[in-house]
Every structure is written in structure tokens, then in C-alpha cells.
Amino acid sequence: MNLFKRAWWRLTGHPGKTLMLVGLFFVICTLVLSGFLIRSAAARAADGAKKSVGAVATMQLDVNALINSGKNNGTGPEGQRGGTIGSHGDLRRSLVNRICASSVVRRCNYTTDSGAFPTGSTKLYQPVPAPRGQDSRGTDLFKVDGIRDLKAVAAFRNGDATLVAGHGIGPHSKRDEIVIEERLAKRNGLKVGDTAKLKVGELPAPGQQADDREHAFKVVGIYRSGTADTGSYVPAMVDPANQIYATPDGASTLLGKGAGADGVLKQATFTLDDPKDLDRLKKDAEAAGADLEIFPLSINDKQYQTLVGPITKTADFATVTVWLVAVAGTVILALIVASNLRERRGELGILLSLGEKKPKLLGQHLVEVVACAVLAIGLAGVCSQFLSQAVGDRLLASEVSTANQAAANEAGRRDPSDPTGMAKKDQLEAKPIDAMDVRLGSADIAKVGITGLGIAALATCIPGARVLRLNPRDILTKGD
Amino acid sequence: MTTPLLALTDLTRTYSGGNRRRTVLKSVSYAFESGRMYAIVGPSGSGKTTLLSLASGLDSPTTGSVRFHGRDIAELGLGTYRNRHAATVFQSLNLLTYMNAVQNVTSAMEITGVRGVRRRERAHELLDLLGIEPADRTRRTLQLSGGQQQRVAIARALACEVDILFADEPTGSLDHETAAGIIEVFRKLAHDDGKCVIVVTHSKEVANACDEVLHLKRGKLVPQD
Numbered sequence: 001m002n003l004f005k006r007a008w009w010r011l012t013g014h015p016g017k018t019l020m021l022v023g024l025f026f027v028i029c030t031l032v033l034s035g036f037l038i039r040s041a042a043a044r045a046a047d048g049a050k051k052s053v054g055a056v057a058t059m060q061l062d063v064n065a066l067i068n069s070g071k072n073n074g075t076g077p078e079g080q081r082g083g084t085i086g087s088h089g090d091l092r093r094s095l096v097n098r099i100c101a102s103s104v105v106r107r108c109n110y111t112t113d114s115g116a117f118p119t120g121s122t123k124l125y126q127p128v129p130a131p132r133g134q135d136s137r138g139t140d141l142f143k144v145d146g147i148r149d150l151k152a153v154a155a156f157r158n159g160d161a162t163l164v165a166g167h168g169i170g171p172h173s174k175r176d177e178i179v180i181e182e183r184l185a186k187r188n189g190l191k192v193g194d195t196a197k198l199k200v201g202e203l204p205a206p207g208q209q210a211d212d213r214e215h216a217f218k219v220v221g222i223y224r225s226g227t228a229d230t231g232s233y234v235p236a237m238v239d240p241a242n243q244i245y246a247t248p249d250g251a252s253t254l255l256g257k258g259a260g261a262d263g264v265l266k267q268a269t270f271t272l273d274d275p276k277d278l279d280r281l282k283k284d285a286e287a288a289g290a291d292l293e294i295f296p297l298s299i300n301d302k303q304y305q306t307l308v309g310p311i312t313k314t315a316d317f318a319t320v321t322v323w324l325v326a327v328a329g330t331v332i333l334a335l336i337v338a339s340n341l342r343e344r345r346g347e348l349g350i351l352l353s354l355g356e357k358k359p360k361l362l363g364q365h366l367v368e369v370v371a372c373a374v375l376a377i378g379l380a381g382v383c384s385q386f387l388s389q390a391v392g393d394r395l396l397a398s399e400v401s402t403a404n405q406a407a408a409n410e411a412g413r414r415d416p417s418d419p420t421g422m423a424k425k426d427q428l429e430a431k432p433i434d435a436m437d438v439r440l441g442s443a444d445i446a447k448v449g450i451t452g453l454g455i456a457a458l459a460t461c462i463p464g465a466r467v468l469r470l471n472p473r474d475i476l477t478k479g480d
Numbered sequence: 481m482t483t484p485l486l487a488l489t490d491l492t493r494t495y496s497g498g499n500r501r502r503t504v505l506k507s508v509s510y511a512f513e514s515g516r517m518y519a520i521v522g523p524s525g526s527g528k529t530t531l532l533s534l535a536s537g538l539d540s541p542t543t544g545s546v547r548f549h550g551r552d553i554a555e556l557g558l559g560t561y562r563n564r565h566a567a568t569v570f571q572s573l574n575l576l577t578y579m580n581a582v583q584n585v586t587s588a589m590e591i592t593g594v595r596g597v598r599r600r601e602r603a604h605e606l607l608d609l610l611g612i613e614p615a616d617r618t619r620r621t622l623q624l625s626g627g628q629q630q631r632v633a634i635a636r637a638l639a640c641e642v643d644i645l646f647a648d649e650p651t652g653s654l655d656h657e658t659a660a661g662i663i664e665v666f667r668k669l670a671h672d673d674g675k676c677v678i679v680v681t682h683s684k685e686v687a688n689a690c691d692e693v694l695h696l697k698r699g700k701l702v703p704q705d
Contacts, residue, residue, distance in 0.1 A: 006579075354588050
């Protein structure tokens with residue numbers, strides 16, 4: 001008990017030095033705690049982002065892999081010739097549906113890009129005609145997307161497009177169901193339940209006759225696009241009003257291919273909760289019968305990275321700060337304690353001459369430093385939440401600004417991991433997380449407590465080794 | 481033949497500094513008894529403080545031994561010896577400056593494990609004996625005069641209730657009257673309480689008050705006639 005009493009007398013006997021030590025510890029602990037708080041806020045934000053956006057894995061044909069495998073000239077399971085690359089290059093809907101059943105898939109979609117020529121009863125929406133003399137035959141057609149689930153289409157998810165009548169396309173929709181845009185419906189006097197007639201949207205090969213057969217589709221839904229008319233001429237197939245959503249089989253029909261229960265898809269996307277689930281998805285896909293050499297699964301977690309990029313960089317900076325402050329703090333405190341020990345040689349000599357044990361002398365120093373540390377940790381707990389919120393917000397704002405600038409520069413460039421742009425299209429437009437929710441919890445206090453006390457112990461024990469080598473005679477006598 | 485309280489046997493102390501070696505004490509032997517007060521005198525640099533350091537367990541001899549009740553203090557442990565059997569009053573660096581006079585005394589009693597007394601009361605008794613006014617006892621020691629500090633240091637040494645009291649120039653910073661009072665306290669401690677008091681001094685008055693005066697000259701300890 002004596003050493004505690006002496007430590008207390010010493011601390012209260014030299015209030016200036018005590019305050020200086022508390023102040024120094026306060027700065028160290030506040031910075032360390034702020035770093036911890038920023039890191040945990042970033043981790044929480046990253047978890048939240050992971051849950052909200054997940055990551056999109058894309059499955060599509062790798063033509064080179066197919067050719068290298070030698071399967072490109074084979075026949076399909078039904079014995080049909082599969083075209084130039086063979087039916088082994090067909091991504092089958094039944095396969096994708098099996099993969100969609102994987103427990104790691106939160107949402108899944110697949111698409112068949114297609115087009116359709118207008119007919120006498122179903123005309124294109126063209127508010128501004130093509131300039132005279134311009135050949136628009138190649139673009140005067142509807143753009144048809146064969147989809148599994150209209151709700152999963154990015155434009156509908158992010159609210160750019162809304163269904164205003166009827167219902168959408170779903171996994172159980174019939175082959176001939178379509179959803180059309182409001183302006184197109186008005187132009188053709190179509191309502192939900194009416195029939196629209198469309199022609200195959202493929203131009204005939206040279207020397208061949210065009211497929212003039214008309215295919216009847218039932219309008220099951222009408223949607224409103226968020227993109228208004230431009231007031232000037234745009235090719236019909238890029239006008240949002242001419243975008244038609246059909247089932248994958250319907251889209252195949254308009255490609256001039258036969259529809260069936262196991263239609264051919266162009267690409268499939270699987271939204272995962274976490275990019276780390278890709279390995280599990282691959283296993284499930286292989287179990288479902290997918291040849292991942294020919295149909296590789298690649299992840300596109302760009303949206304997640306966009307969301308968490310700046311906050312992760314801020315957290316990285318905070319981590320570096322924590323380490324720097326902890327190391328620098330230990331060194332500075334060790335120097336201060338060493339200087340204190342030198343200054344207190346006389347005191348140590350007197351205590352040694354009285355027979356006080358050296359470890360107890362060291363213990364007294366430790367108690368003094370720890371007492372200052374505990375006080376500082378308490379104060380840091382009060383202040384660091386505000387500090388870390390302010391500093392974190394500033395750092396994050398700067399990182400977000402940099403990220404936005406980088407995103408603006410990158411806009412328009414093709415993403416090598418998403419050559420068709422489908423995964424990108426399937427994703428919501430992501431904006432980086434620009435707010436930090438700093439929360440002080442008991443775990444953070446415990447962490448800074450352990451760090452602070454660790455620094456105190458190191459800073460005392462390293463220079464304190466000198467105490468153990470002290471010889472009272474050297475201190476107290478002149479040695480004549 | 482009885483075992484002396486403290487026996488110095490062939491004590492030699494040599495200091496090394498670079499290539500130089502300096503022998504301060506050469507084969508010093510002497511036996512000190514309980515109930516007596518000794519003065520060690522000698523010119524400056526004769527090795528008085530070195531002798532005191534060795535005898536009080538603050539330092540170890542190069543050769544020879546210091547025996548307390550026949551037992552080598554190196555075996556006993558220098559820390560234990562200082563803690564339980566020997567107390568020293570130094571010329572300077574006497575007090576813990578962040579404590580007041582009472583705290584200095586009670587703190588020493590706690591370290592040396594003095595039991596069976598009310599420490600604060602005993603501290604006040606000793607400070608009273610040494611002429612420290614009650615108002616001064618709760619002042620930080622840095623606020624006391626040199627003489628008062630010296631008397632607090634002596635009170636602290638007395639409070640440890642050890643067998644041997646060493647004092648290095650204990651009256652150096654005291655006026656004549658106070659010094660005489662201190663010497664009287666030391667004499668009573670030796671003669672009434674049976675302690676052994678060993679004082680290193682330049683003062684003839686102090687030396688004259690002691691039972692034995694030992695002269696340290698050229699590294700040898702010789703009783704003065």
C-alpha cells in the first residue's frame with residue numbers, strides 16, 4: 001500500500017507534472033480512440049453496404065474457352081445442330097434456374113437481347129421523323145429485352161421506370177407476354193390485355209428472304225419511363241419509348257429462334273450478399289452441372305467498392321494514425337519517464353537506503369503513469385466521439401470528392417470484367433458512402449484502455465530497467 | 481568472547497575509472513558495539529563516506545566483509561540489512577520533497593515495517609523531540625530550512641527503530657544550539673536505548689561527545705588516543 005500512497009502524494013505534490021502527463025496521455029488516447037471509432041464506423045458502413053448492394057456475379061459464354069475445349073462443333077443434348085459454335089455454347093435457362101436456387105444468391109436475372117420490326121398494327125413511337133435522305137432501316141425497330149424478372153431490372157429497381165398498368169414479367173410469365181412503354185401504348189392505342197404484333201428483328205443474310213411472319217404478343221403491363229422525349233430525332237431503337245420487355249422465350253422468338261422450356265440465354269447475373277460468396281456460388285454452379293471453363297462466373301463488386309471505397313480509405317488512414325500515435329506516444333512517454341527517473345534519482349536513492357525494494361520503486365512509477373492514463377482515457381472517451389466525427393467527416397468528404405472525380409474520369413470507359421455492360425446495367429447506380437456514424441461503445445473504451453495501459457506499462461518499464469540497476473551509494477554519496 | 485554488533489574485517493575498496501584504479505580503503509578492520517557512540521574523523525578525501533557506505537550496506541567492499549551479529553551482510557542481503565538493521569542520515573538529498581515532514585517519517589516506518597506503534601503519533605513525537613514546530617510538520621520539506629530538513633531526516637532515521645544509526649555530517653547545516661541538541665539525542669539513543677551510533681564528522685564538538693573517536697588516515701582506521 002505504501003507505494004500507492006507515495007504515488008498519490010507524488011501526483012498531488014507535483015500537480016504541474018501530473019497535468020502534463022495527463023495532457024499527453026489525453027492527446028494519445030483521444031487520437032487512438034478516434035482512430036478506433038473511425039475504423040469501427042467504417043466497418044459498420046461496409047457491412048451495411050455489403051447487405052444493401054451485395055455483389056453481382058455474371059455468367060456468360062467464353063468463346064475462346066469453348067474453342068479451346070473442342071466442343072464448339074458438337075451437337076446439343078437434343079441432337080440439334082447448334083450453329084457455328086455449337087449448342088455447347090448455349091447458356092441454358094434450366095441450368096441458370098438451378099444455379100439461382102443456390103442459398104448464396106439473393107437475386108438472379110438473365111437476359112436475351114433482341115429486337116423486333118414494327119408491323120401494320122404495332123408501329124414505332126417516333127415523335128420526330130428521320131431527316132430526309134437518312135437511311136434508318138437498320139435502327140427502325142423495337143429494342144426487346146428478354147428478362148426473367150422485371151422487378152430485378154435496374155431501371156425499375158432504382159425508380160427510373162414504373163409500372164402504371166397491369167403487371168410485369170416474372171419467372172412464371174408466359175412466352176407471349178410483353179410490357180410496353182406508356183407512349184408506345186398510346187401511339188398504337190394498346191391497353192393491358194390487347195395484342196401487339198411484331199416481326200423478327202433480324203435483318204436477312206445477303207441472298208436470303210426476310211422473315212415476314214408476325215408474332216402476336218399479349219400486353220400484360222404498361223410502364224412509364226423516366227426519360228422524356230428529347231424534342232429532336234433519335235433512332236427508334238434507342239428511344240426509351242420503344243423499349244419492350246418480354247420473356248426470354250419471347251425474345252428468342254423475335255431473334256428467329258425457336259422457343260422452348262429450356263431456352264438459350266445470352267447472360268445470367270446473380271446478386272450475392274457478399275463478394276466472398278463467389279466461391280460457394282461456383283461450387284453450387286458446378287453441382288448444378290455448369291461447365292465453369294466455358295461459362296465462367298466473374299464477380300463485379302464495383303458497386304460495393306464504389307460505396308465503401310472512400311470510407312475504407314478513411315479507415316486505413318485511421319489505422320495508420322492509431323499505429324503512429326501509439327508508437328510515437330510510447331516513445332515520447334518513455335523519454336519523459338526516463339527523464340523523470342533521472343530527475344528523481346535522489347528520491348530513489350533515499351527509498352533504496354531505507355530498504356525499499358526496486359520492483360516497488362518501479363511499481364510506484366507505474367501506478368503514477370497508469371493513474372494519469374486512466375484519467376486521460378476517461379477524458380478521451382468524452383471528447384473523442386466529437387473529434388472522430390468531425391475528423392472522420394472531413395477525411396471522408398475529401399475521399400468522396402476524390403472518388404467522385406475518379407468516377408467521372410472513368411465514366412464511359414469499358415469495364416474489362418463486364419464486357420457487355422450487363423452487370424453494370426443490372427446494378428443500381430452507386431454513390432460512395434459520404435456520412436460516418438461514429439458510435440462510442442464499451443468495446444472501443446476497452447480497446448483504448450488496453451492500448452493506453454499498454455503504452456503506460458511499456459513507457460514505464462523500458463526506462464524503468466535503469467531503476468533496477470541503481471546503486472544507492474552512487475546516488476546518495478559523493479564517493480570521496 | 482562475544483560477537484560484536486558490527487564487525488568490519490579487512491575491508492578494501494578500490495574504484496576503477498578507465499585505466500586508473502584508486503584504492504580508498506585498505507584492509508580496514510574494526511568492531512562496533514551496541515550502546516556506544518562512535519565518531520569517524522579524518523581529512524576530506526580520506527574515505528570516511530566510503531567507509532560509511534560499506535558499513536551501512538549502501539555499497540559492497542572490493543575485498544573483506546561487513547558482519548552484523550557475525551553474519552555477512554552480503555549474505556543477509558544489503559536491502560534487508562538497510563531495511564531492518566541500519567539507518568543512515570545523509571549530508572544532503574535527505575528528504576522526499578513531495579511529502580511533508582510527517583509523511584517522510586511515516587513513509588519510512590511503513591517501508592521498514594515498524595509495527596506496534598501508531599505511526600503518525602510516533603512521527604509527531606520524534607519531530608517534537610527534534611524541535612520541529614507542529615505548523616512546520618505538515619509543510620512540504622522544500623519549504624523548510626536546511627536545519628529543519630536535517631532534523632526531519634534524523635527523525636526519520638530514528639523512527640525506523642534499527643540497531644545501528646549512521647550519520648554523515650549530521651550537524652553540518654545546523655546552528656550550534658540545535659547541533660548540541662541533536663548530539664544529545666544521539667547520545668541518549670546509544671546510552672539509553674542501547675543502539676550503536678556511528679557519526680562521520682569534521683566537528684570537534686561532535687567528536688568529543690562520542691564514546692570513541694576513530695581516525696581514518698591513508699586508508700586505515702585507527703582509534704584516537
